[in-house]
Amino acid sequence: xxxxxxxxxxxxxxxxxxxxxxxLAKPKIELDGIGKDFVVDxxxxxxxxxxxxxxxxxxxxxxxxxxxxxxxxxLNIIAGLDEPTRGEVRTxxxxxxxxxxxxxxxxxxxLLLPWRTVLDNAILGLELQGKPKSQSRSRALELMDSxxxxxxxxxxxxxxxxxxxxxxxFLRTVLADHQVIxxxxxxxxxxxxxxxxxxxxxxxxxxxxxxTVILVTHDVEEAVLLSDRVxxxxxRPGRVKMELSVDLPRPRRYEMVTEESFVKMKAGxxxxxxxxxxxxxxxxxxxxxxxxxxGQP
Amino acid sequence: MREGPNTVYMEAEEPxxxxxxxxxxxxYASMVxxxxxxxxxxxxxxxxxxxxxxxxxxxxxxxxxxxxIGMELWESRSLLLRHTWVxxxxxxxxxxxxxxxxxxxxxxxxxSRIVERxxxxxxxxxxxxxxxxIAPLLLIWIGYGxxxxxxxxxxxxxxxxxxxxxxxxxxxxxxxxxxxxTLGARRWQLFTKVQVPSSVPFLFSGIRVGVALSVIGAVIxxxxxxxxxxxxxxxxxxPQFLTDRVFASIxxxxxxxxxxxxxxxxxxxxxxxxxxxxxxxxAIKGR
Ligand SMILES: Nc1ncnc2c1ncn2[C@@H]1O[C@H](COP(=O)(O)OP(=O)(O)O)[C@@H](O)[C@H]1O
Ligand SMILES: [Mg+2]
Numbered sequence: 001x002x003x004x005x006x007x008x009x010x011x012x013x014x015x016x017x018x019x020x021x022x023x024l025a026k027p028k029i030e031l032d033g034i035g036k037d038f039v040v041d042x043x044x045x046x047x048x049x050x051x052x053x054x055x056x057x058x059x060x061x062x063x064x065x066x067x068x069x070x071x072x073x074x075l076n077i078i079a080g081l082d083e084p085t086r087g088e089v090r091t092x093x094x095x096x097x098x099x100x101x102x103x104x105x106x107x108x109x110x111l112l113l114p115w116r117t118v119l120d121n122a123i124l125g126l127e128l129q130g131k132p133k134s135q136s137r138s139r140a141l142e143l144m145d146s147x148x149x150x151x152x153x154x155x156x157x158x159x160x161x162x163x164x165x166x167x168x169x170f171l172r173t174v175l176a177d178h179q180v181i182x183x184x185x186x187x188x189x190x191x192x193x194x195x196x197x198x199x200x201x202x203x204x205x206x207x208x209x210x211x212t213v214i215l216v217t218h219d220v221e222e223a224v225l226l227s228d229r230v231x232x233x234x235x236r237p238g239r240v241k242m243e244l245s246v247d248l249p250r251p252r253r254y255e256m257v258t259e260e261s262f263v264k265m266k267a268g269x270x271x272x273x274x275x276x277x278x279x280x281x282x283x284x285x286x287x288x289x290x291x292x293x294x295g296q297p
Numbered sequence: 298m299r300e301g302p303n304t305v306y307m308e309a310e311e312p313x314x315x316x317x318x319x320x321x322x323x324x325y326a327s328m329v330x331x332x333x334x335x336x337x338x339x340x341x342x343x344x345x346x347x348x349x350x351x352x353x354x355x356x357x358x359x360x361x362x363x364x365x366i367g368m369e370l371w372e373s374r375s376l377l378l379r380h381t382w383v384x385x386x387x388x389x390x391x392x393x394x395x396x397x398x399x400x401x402x403x404x405x406x407x408x409s410r411i412v413e414r415x416x417x418x419x420x421x422x423x424x425x426x427x428x429x430x431i432a433p434l435l436l437i438w439i440g441y442g443x444x445x446x447x448x449x450x451x452x453x454x455x456x457x458x459x460x461x462x463x464x465x466x467x468x469x470x471x472x473x474x475x476x477x478x479t480l481g482a483r484r485w486q487l488f489t490k491v492q493v494p495s496s497v498p499f500l501f502s503g504i505r506v507g508v509a510l511s512v513i514g515a516v517i518x519x520x521x522x523x524x525x526x527x528x529x530x531x532x533x534x535x536p537q538f539l540t541d542r543v544f545a546s547i548x549x550x551x552x553x554x555x556x557x558x559x560x561x562x563x564x565x566x567x568x569x570x571x572x573x574x575x576x577x578x579x580a581i582k583g584r
Contacts, residue, residue, distance in 0.1 A: 079479050101481035111476045115494045115571045125480040128490075158574035176480050 026093035027054035028180055028212050029078060029103075035086035036073055046237040047073050051087070053231055053240065055180070055214055060206060062215045062223035064269065065233030065241075071216040072108065074238075075182045078214065079105040091180075104178035108185050110169040112157040118168050119144075119153040125176025140175060146205075147171045163194045180212040187222065199225060200254055207251050220269045221257055224248075230265075232272045242272040358538035366548065369541040376530075381549055383526040387443060387515040388553070391450020395507060398451065399458030400500070406459070407466035407496075408488060417463075424456050428514065432521040446518030446526070453514035454507035458500065465499025466492045498572050501565040508557040512550055 036048040047070040055061045063071050076082040077089060080100030088095055091102075112121045119140055120127075126136035144150045147167045157165055166186055173181060186202075187195045199222055206213060206226075217223050223230045224246055232242040246265060248256055256262050343363045349355070350362040357365060370377065402420065405412045428449060435445035469492045477487055519528030527546045534542040566573065 076475075081475050081478060100478055103479065105476070105479040107472060107476055109472060111470070111473050113473065113491065113494070114575045115497075115569065124477075124490075128477070128480050128482045128486055156571045156574050158571065158578040172480075 025056060027090070028057045028059075028092065029053075029055045029214070030090040030093070031074070031078070031084075031087065032090065033087035034074070034077060034084045034089070036070065036077065036082070037085045048084070049237040049239050051233075051238065051240055055212055057179075057212055058210050059228050060213045060215065060226055062217055062227040062230045063233060064217055064220065064223045064230060064273070065238055066235045066273065067218060069233045069236050070238035071233065072184055075105065075184050075214070075216055078180075079103050079182055081105075102178060104173045104176055104181035106169055106173040106181070106183050106186055108188065110157075110165040112165055112168055112172075114157055117154050117156060118149060118160070121157065121168055122149075122171045122175055124172055129176075136175070140171065143171060143175070148201075162189050163198065166190065166198070180214070183213060183215045185216055185218065188218070195222075196254060202226065203252055220266050220273070223269065224262060224265050225252055225254070225257060230269060232269055241275070242269070244268065358540050361541040361544060366541050366544045369545045370548065373542065373545065377527075377545060377549060380525055380527050380530045380546075381553070384512075384515050384519070384528065384550070385553065387446040387450055387518065387526065388511050388557070390443070391447040391514060392454055392508060392511040394447060395451045395455035395458055395511065396504070399455040399503070399507075400462060402455075403459045403462035403466060403496075404493075406463050407492065420456065420459055423452065428453050429517055429521075432517055435518075436522045441522055441524065445521070446515055446523065449518035450511045450514035453517075454511040457506040457510070458503040461499045461503030461506075462496055465496025468499065469495040497569050498565075501561065501569070504564075505558055505561045508561050509554050512554040512557070516550065 031051055031053040034048055034051040034053075035046070037044040037046050039045070051074065053061075053063075053074070063074060065071055073082065077084050078099075080096075080098070080103065089099070090096060091099055113124070116124070119137060122140040122143075123133070123136040126139070127133065141153065144153055147170070149164065149167060149171065152160065152164065157168065160168070166189075170183075170186065173183075187198050190198060203226060215223070215226060227246050230242075230244045230246060231240055232244070233239065234241045244265060248259075248262065257266075347362045347364060350360055361369075402416065406417055406420075407413070431452065432445065432449050435448055439445045439448070466488075469487075473491055474487050477491055482490070515526065516528035516531075519526040520532055523529040527550055531543050531546045534540075534546070
């Protein structure tokens with residue numbers, strides 16, 4: 001059976017009553033045997049292969065993998081910007097052909113519209129939904145402070161720092177008010193300090209707000225600190241190498257990164273990532289530290 | 298620790314200060330640097346012209362010195378002004394029509410593949426037909442009024458507007474369009490909220506070129522047949538050897554072209570303030 005799961009996680013063949021309570025509900029988002037080939041110079045470039053992935057309501061799930069393994073492609077498929085070559089995407093248990101526009105998606109780049117002020121960038125989603133502008137604006141203004149944007153409402157994006165631009169993009173995604181939010185390496189371009197601050201800030205926000213989040217990252221610590229579950233992908237063509245439940249208590253604090261169980265999980269993910277190029281299995285040796293074994297079990 | 302507004306302010310103000318202080322002190326020096334060489338060149342050229350004409354006793358009907366062109370500008374000012382207004386009217390109306398037709402055509406071409414396939418070849422072909430050959434035909438078809446001139450101006454200046462605007466509408470960042478789609482945007486919303494704003498800087502570079510061409514268009518229109526305007530004045534003055542009047546007309550026409558160009562630049566700054574900031578930002582961050 002591929003992948004081998006680690007820690008408390010139950011796998012795809014989970015039967016009700018066995019695992020955590022949350023597994024009883026139908027997954028909010030479900031990828032079933034997803035494959036994706038791009039055509040490059042008339043050749044098929046396999047990017048994803050047999051990806052099974054599910055996310056439950058209110059869950060925070062991270063996808064981690066080497067650069068170019070197809071992480072953004074997975075989010076594009078979930079968001080409905082792209083269709084898989086093989087397999088099925090289900091939302092609330094049903095195949096969903098019309099999910100484009102129903103799922104929040106914050107891209108790797110901030111993609112702010114340079115001709116709009118911070119405020120008008122933030123309300124873009126509400127505007128496209130046809131909500132009255134003045135109402136949307138006052139809703140956005142209420143949130144400016146907690147997004148660290150107070151006083152910058154009337155600025156154009158050009159002169160904002162990278163961190164602020166990301167927060168405007170994030171506010172835009174949040175205001176569009178979708179139940180599921182996809183985040184593609186939201187902190188990737190930030191320096192370490194800003195990044196740590198942003199992670200804590202996102203934690204607080206998410207814990208107070210309980211949306212379903214799928215986060216793509218290449219930062220192991222970030223994945224463990226923020227997530228309920230982590231999927232580790234192999235190098236291209238990406239498949240799920242490991243699925244890990246992070247059973248750290250909430251609310252999470254940044255200090256947890258030095259705790260023993262945290263370090264163990266981090267080591268496990270790093271081991272799986274290191275081995276991302278081979279077809280070896282990740283095995284749980286019983287003490288919580290997964291090791292890599294040769295060949296198939 | 299949560300990132301408070303204080304850290305945020307510091308983060309944001311750093312680059313903006315660099316822009317203003319850097320650009321302000323540089324602005325003054327760069328303005329001098331920008332304007333000094335052409336001004337010096339003009340003064341030297343005028344001085345040489347004046348000197349040569351006087352030194353070699355060149356006849357005034359052959360090549361008048363700058364000083365007598367200046368005198369002519371002053372002495373015939375009411376006559377010149379009357380004809381200037383006529384030409385200016387043709388330029389304005391013709392260019393306004395070019396703007397309307399050009400933008401509408403560009404929007405249709407960028408919005409619909411079918412329109413693009415059907416119309417774009419003709420837009421390009423229209424530029425291969427010499428305007429100077431069409432102008433007499435317009436005279437035959439429409440007569441001597443202001444319309445043939447307006448049409449010549451339109452024909453000559455709509456091309457850069459169409460081509461630039463089409464490029465601009467197509468230049469919209471595909472990632473931005475995808476982001477809009479995930480927010481639920483429809484085709485029309487993608488067009489009006491991303492493609493159209495992305496195209497405005499392109500439209501303005503089309504306007505800058507088009508407005509300069511439109512002055513040429515008006516003169517061509519008047520050469521072929523007119524009873525007023527600077528082009529007409531030139532064709533009337535040349536056979537009478539009123540060479541300084543011809544030069545005075547040329548002077549006014551280039552001043553008109555330069556002024557219109559400068560107005561287009563000003564309008565661009567006013568209409569799309571974000572664009573210059575974006576360019577500055579890219580220059581600073583080296584993106
Ligand atoms: N539209 C596309 N056409 C062709 N190849 C693509 C396209 N999108 C992505 N790819 C390729 O698919 C692979 C995975 O891309 P991506 O999902 O962006 O990776 P990641 O986000 O994990 O870094 C890369 O090799 C990339 O070049
Ligand atoms: Mg990516």
